[in-house]
Structures are given as C-alpha cells and as structure tokens.
Amino acid sequence: MKRFSDQIKKAADIILSGGVVAFPTETVYGLGASAYDDNACQSIYHLKGRPLNNPLIIHVLSLHDAEKFAIFSDDAKKLALQLWPGPFTMVLPKRNDTGLSKLVTAGLDTVAIRVPAHHIFRQLLESVHSPIAAPSANKSGYLSPTRYQHVADAFKNDKLFIVQCDDKIQYGLESTIIDVTTDPMTILRHGFITKDVIENISMQGVVYNEASNDHIKAPGMMYKHYSPITPIRINALSVEENEAALNFGDSNLHAKYQLNLSKEADLAIAASNLYSYLHELDNIALQKRLSHIAIAPIPNENIGIAINDRLNRAIG
Ligand code: TXA
Ligand code: MG
Numbered sequence: 222m223k224r225f226s227d228q229i230k231k232a233a234d235i236i237l238s239g240g241v242v243a244f245p246t247e248t249v250y251g252l253g254a255s256a257y258d259d260n261a262c263q264s265i266y267h268l269k270g271r272p273l274n275n276p277l278i279i280h281v282l283s284l285h286d287a288e289k290f291a292i293f294s295d296d297a298k299k300l301a302l303q304l305w306p307g308p309f310t311m312v313l314p315k316r317n318d319t320g321l322s323k324l325v326t327a328g329l330d331t332v333a334i335r336v337p338a339h340h341i342f343r344q345l346l347e348s349v350h351s352p353i354a355a356p357s358a359n360k361s362g363y364l365s366p367t368r369y370q371h372v373a374d375a376f377k378n379d380k381l382f383i384v385q386c387d388d389k390i391q392y393g394l395e396s397t398i399i400d401v402t403t404d405p406m407t408i409l410r411h412g413f414i415t416k417d418v419i420e421n422i423s424m425q426g427v428v429y430n431e432a433s434n435d436h437i438k439a440p441g442m443m444y445k446h447y448s449p450i451t452p453i454r455i456n457a458l459s460v461e462e463n464e465a466a467l468n469f470g471d472s473n474l475h476a477k478y479q480l481n482l483s484k485e486a487d488l489a490i491a492a493s494n495l496y497s498y499l500h501e502l503d504n505i506a507l508q509k510r511l512s513h514i515a516i517a518p519i520p521n522e523n524i525g526i527a528i529n530d531r532l533n534r535a536i537g
Contacts, residue, residue, distance in 0.1 A: 225341060228384045233348035235382055241265055243358040243372045244384040247339040247391040248308045248412075249365040249496065250372050251355035252381075253280070262324035262354055268379055271361040276327035277354040278310050278396075280335050282346050287334045290319045290352065296423045297401045303422050305336035306343075308392050309414045312400040325354045335396055341384055357395060358383075364449055364503070364535075367393045367496045393493035394527055399427065411527035413492065447496075448535035449503035449514060455532050457515035464513045465502045472517030478505045488524040495528055 232242040241254045241264045252268060254261035256279045266273055281287050284301040291313035293301065300311065315321075315332040326332050337343065346353060357365040358372045366372045369385045376383075397412030399419060408416060408429045419427050451465075457474060460466050466474035470486030480498045482491035502514050516532060519525050 225344075225384075225386070229341060229344045229348060232345055232382060232384050236261070236345070236349045236351075236353070240382075241268060242382045242384065243376070244341055244345060245339055245369075245386045245388075245390055246337050246342045246355075248337075248394060248396050249367055249390065249392075250358040250369075250383075251280075251342070251353075252358035252372075253345075253353040253355035255349065256325050256352040256354035257320050257322060259322045259324060262322045265354065265356065266324065268376065268381070269356060269359070269361045271356065273324065274327050276329055276333065277325050277356050278333040278335050278398075279321065279325060279352040279354050280337050280342065280346065281352050282343060283336060286352070287313075287336065289316070290321060291315055291332050291334055294401060296406070296425065300399070300401070300419065300422055301336070304414055304418075306338035307336070307414070308338075308394075308396040308412055310335040310396045310398045310410075312398065312402060312409065314402055321352070322354070331400070331402055333398065339391075341386055345384075362446060362448060364447060364496050364499050365395055366500075368500075371497075371500055389493075391493070393496055394524075394531070397527075400430070411530045413489070413524060413527070415523060415526070446534040447531045448537070449499050449506075451503050451506035451511060452513050453499075453532065453535055454513045454515045455529075455536065456518045458518075460515045461513070463511055464515045465506050465511050467498060467502060467514055467516045469517045469519050474515055474517055476515070478502065478509070478511070482519075488520065488522075488528070491519065492524045492528050495531065 235242050239261050243252050312331050312333045359365050367390045372383050392413050397414040398410040400407040406427045460474045460476045466476035466479040468474050468481040482494050519528050521529050
C-alpha cells in the first residue's frame with residue numbers, strides 16, 4: 222500500500238483532469254469527481270449504472286464553502302454548525318450561477334451538501350479546490366461499500382483508482398439526509414444522526430418521508446437499494462436449511478455460515494457492521510448456493526431505525 226500522501230496526490234490529479242476516483246469517507250466509500258465537470262459527473266452515473274434522475278451529494282470543506290452553493294436558513298445554519306463535519310447531509314435551496322454541473326442536481330432547484338470528516342476525503346478536497354460530487358462507490362442497487370475490497374470487487378472491470386486505507390470506516394452507513402426546504406423539515410434517509418438529535422438542535426419537529434408519500438423527495442429512494450444479490454429474510458426467528466444467518470445480540474439463528482452484528486446488542490456497532498457482514502454472507506451464499514440470508518429482528522429504535530430502513534429497502 223502506497224503512502225496516503227502519494228495516493229491522495231494521484232486521486233487529486235485524476236479529478237483535476239476530469240476523472241473519477243474512489244476513496245474512504247467516515248460513512249461509506251465514495252465515488253467522486255469534480256462537481257463542476259459535466260463529463261466527469263456523467264462518468265459517475267455511467268460507472269454506477271445509476272439513473273440520471275437520481276441526483277448526487279456535493280461535498281465541501283466547511284459551512285462557509287457550502288454557502289457558495291446553497292441558501293441556509295437560521296435552522297440550517299444551526300444544524301451545520303453542530304453536525305458538520307460528519308455523517309449528515311442537507312438538501313437546501315440551490316443558489317443561481319453556482320457553476321455546478323446540472324447532472325449533479327438532476328435538474329432540481331435544490332442541492333444536497335455534506336461536509337465530511339474523514340482525513341483522506343478532506344485532504345482530497347483541499348487538493349482539488351472544488352466541490353466533489355460523490356455517491357456511494359457501489360453499483361446502483363447493491364450494498365454500499367465499507368472496505369477497499371468491496372469497491373475493488375464492484376469495479377474490477379472499470380480501471381478505477383481507489384484510495385486504499387485499511388482502517389475500519391467509523392460509521393459504515395450512509396449519512397442521514399434531511400430536507401430543510403420543507404416545513405417541517407423532512408428526513409429523507411435515516412442514519413447515525415437521528416431524528417431526536419436534529420429536533421434538539423433545531424427545536425422543531427422533524428417528519429420522516431415515508432416511502433408511501435406520493436411525492437418522493439429523494440429520487441434514490443424509489444428503487445430497490447442497498448441489497449445483496451442473495452435474497453434476505455428479515456425478522457427471522459429460525460433458519461431454514463440452506464440459509465445463512467445474521468444475528469443480533471442473543472438472537473439464536475443457527476446456521477453453518479453465521480455472523481453476529483453485535484453480541485452486546487449495541488445498535489451503533491450493529492449499524493457499523495451491517496454492510497461488511499452482508500457483503501461477507503452474500504459472497505458465501507453465492508459460492509455455496511444458499512437460498513437466503515436470514516436476519517434476526519433488530520429493535521426499531523435509535524440507530525436501529527436506520528438499519529431496518531436499509532433492510533426494508535433491500536427487500537424492495
Ligand atoms: O454518506 C453518504 O451520504 C455517502 C458518502 C459518499 O458521502 N454518499 C451517498 O450518496 O450515500 P448516494 O448518492 O449513494 O445517496 C444520496 C442520496 C440519493 O438517494 C439521492 O437521491 C439523494 O441523496 N439526493 C441527492 N440530491 C438530492 C436533492 N437535491 N434532493 C433530494 N434528494 C437528493
Ligand atoms: Mg448509494
């Protein structure tokens with residue numbers, strides 16, 4: 222593995238010459254390019270196999286930088302000051318003449334912005350001096366990547382440069398997304414920053430955008446998502462023959478191939494292990510031709526809400 226500084230320089234050179242690279246963030250690996258560059262953004266969609274109507278998050282170094290692209294209400298500013306940098310994305314009214322590629326926002330008049338905390342991502346942003354548009358570095362529909370190898374496997378035919386870092390990713394789950402252009406504000410995607418945390422900071426009620434709403438605000442939420450190739454079976458109380466098992470706490474799913482998201486029943490640990498354990502079980506299940514991954518019930522509270530949300534979307 223090359224030194225980080227060499228890898229970051231190479232990644233920055235690729236982005237500055239209009240290319241796409243992958244890199245770790247504190248949530249999941251990202252697949253990034255200059256948010257100003259139409260061709261580069263087009264390549265992101267192409268590489269992921271992502272529909273063009275599903276906009277991208279832009280990443281910047283600070284609230285100050287974010288204000289060049291979007292208009293912040295007092296509440297949005299409060300949230301930014303307390304939760305950035307971190308696993309938190311806001312959908313905001315877009316300013317005019319930002320220079321952002323239209324592909325980033327898929328023609329919407331809002332823009333999703335996150336200020337990341339990961340040292341590699343921040344050094345990359347410092348090197349390129351432009352916002353980086355970055356979805357998760359997976360093929361559209363599949364599990365998000367939390368390890369170098371997940372990205373390398375997914376893009377093995379794409380000659381993609383991936384910044385390699387063997388440290389465990391801190392969160393392992395995509396950022397919480399909140400739309401601050403609605404009244405009340407709407408959670409578009411659950412994550413480590415929970416509804417309670419947001420309500421405490423903004424002193425306002427926040428609603429969740431149920432998938433059943435007519436008007437789906439995060440276009441990405443329309444599709445089957447976050448899914449292993451092997452079908453999953455949730456809230457499983459027992460395991461059928463020919464299934465792999467994913468336990469939580471003292472759940473007792475017995476299978477030849479089994480993992481436990483958190484033996485101590487710690488939801489934050491379970492969330493951080495979710496994608497890597499599903500990748501692992503999916504690879505085994507595909508090799509051994511297992512029929513399902515049976516998953517024990519996960520309490521629907523706190524970060525468990527984000528876990529159950531991903532599992533439900535994986536079912537479609
Ligand atoms: O943790 C994360 O957020 C990671 C890392 C790389 O930052 N990124 C990520 O991006 O998860 P992606 O593209 O996989 O998910 C972004 C979601 C999509 O569902 C997309 O539809 C939604 O954000 N989104 C982006 N811009 C939006 C906008 N203007 N309005 C509503 N939803 C938006
Ligand atoms: Mg994604």
